[in-house]
Amino acid sequence: MTGPTARPATTAVTFPTGATTGTATVLGTRALPGGTGVLVDTTPFHPLDHSWPDQPGDTGTLVADGVIHPVVDCVTGGIGPDGAFAVGADIPVRRGDPAWRWLVVHLVDGAAPAPGRRVTLHVDDDRRAALSAAHTGCHLMALALNEALAGRWRKEVRLDGLGHPDFDGTAVAESRIDVAGTTDRYRIGTSLRKRFDTQGLREALPGLAAEINERLAGRLAQDAPVRVETPGPELTARRRWVCELPxxxxxxxCGGTHVRRLGELISLTVDLALSEDGGELVVVTTPKRS
Known part of the structure; x- marks a missing residue:
């Protein structure tokens, strides 16, 4: 890493408030595949989380002394107790491990601003808005899916925030968010089948999708406020998506970004598919913004 020899402190982030611009001081840089990783003290950029890589990193620009540096990706980085630097999947511990320093790494295309420089950061607003809409839609889908599947549980299971058995939290294996929507994959393995009735599930999918879509339309019509609660500005802070339903x-x-009100979405629809062997339920959620 170029710049000061002292280990950078954990990056402060402002994206939980919805910020897409800010100013910062460059703490150092690191050569990475595909460009140069720039570390700053505070940033509005949301990085891809290496532990649960659902929402992609923001893109945008860093501007220093009138020079625009395109930010082509944003990832989570860390400095271990031995001083070793790692990013993304190369980080051997989960985010928040207290022995590590946790950093937002802005991957720039070409030359990077030097350590000590003040920079202005600009997130691509439209891309952020699309990802935020998709992420909020993902949570609304999960709540509606839990409600639609509530009658299939044979045994007690933990409940979601609306008091329904939490199929999403129990069975989700992967969630991927992009500007067009989200794809969630749920594993229905032997252990889950002991508690969850899968008989006739394939035939029930069209009716379940219709039920979920009706519930989602009703949620959007409520135009409930949405916010991200966080105990502090640190990248590692445990944040929560909060929706004030009536x-x-x-x-x-949740560590991602979101809309401010449900009314920012015109529509939100799901498609359900079950794998041939019945072991995976795939839910594709598509939002449309106002």
């Missing part, structure tokens, strides 16, 4: 305020642990 019947109950609900929260879900």
């Amino acid at each position: 019947e109950r305020t609900v929260g879900i642990a």
Whole structure:
């Protein structure tokens, strides 16, 4: 890493408030495949989380002394107790490990601003808005899916924030968010089948999708406020998505970005598919923004 020899402190982030611009001081740089990783003290950029890589990193620009440096990706980085630097999948511990320093790494195309420089950061607003809409839609889908599948549980299971058995939290194996929507994959293995009735599930999918879509349309019509709660500005802070639905305020642990009100979405629809062997349920959620 170029720049000061002292280990950078954990990056402060402002994206939980919805920020897409800010100013910062460059702490150092690191040569990475595909460009140069720039480390700053504070940033509005949301990085891809290496532990649960659902929402992609923001793109945008860093501007220093009138020079525009395109940011082509943004990832999570860390400095271990031995001083070793790692990014993304090369980080051997989960985010938040107290022995590590946790950093937002801005991958720039070409030359990078030097350590000590003040920079202005600009996130691509439209891309961020699309990802935020998709991420909020993902949580709304999960709540509606839990409600639609509630009658299939044979045994007690943990409940979601609306009091329904948490199929999403119990069975989700992968969630991927992009500007067009989300794809969630749920594993229905032997262990789950002991508690969850899968008989006739394939035939029930069209009706379940219709039920979920009706529930989602009703949620959007409520235009409930949405916010991200965080105990502090650190990248490692445990944040929560909170939606103030009329019947109950609900929260879900989440490190991503979101819309401010459900009314920012015109529509939100799902498609359900079951794998040939019945072991995986795939839910594709598609939002449309106002």
